[in-house]
Amino acid sequence: MTLTRRSFTALALASFAMPAFAATEPRWYSDGGDLAAGGRDVVAYFGLKSGDGVKGSAAHSTTHKGITFHFANAENLATFQADPDKYAPRFGGYCAFAMSSGYFAPGDPDAWTVHDGSLYLNVSKTIRARWALRRSSHIASGDKNWMTHFPGER
16 A cells, blocks of 8 residues: 555544544543643634744633633633634634544644634644645535534534
């Protein structure tokens, strides 16, 4: 068997992913710290052009749909509280590329994209680049898969 770029990417993604829609999969991805986006300030992403996410602080935190969000300052906390679903990562912070393929995989808060007013995380910056090649179709597939598992959730 020849290992192509496509098959290597599929194998790499599968090594992080679990079968889609496992009964025990939580609504939000957390790396074990029970913090959304690894403690990054989800509002700050909307002002960034590139780079890694901005670390938030426990001094500026809130809980939304059962998970804690940290923010860099009180202004970003207030912005989030005014419209949390606008700023919370899509697909519960799981990898957007994996969700488009029907799997859950961790979302890396430093492999992010803001597109059409929504925040998406991917398992890595390499996967983010692949996801971006067909972003619109991946988002549509991800939406369909997400709604299958979490009806009524954004």
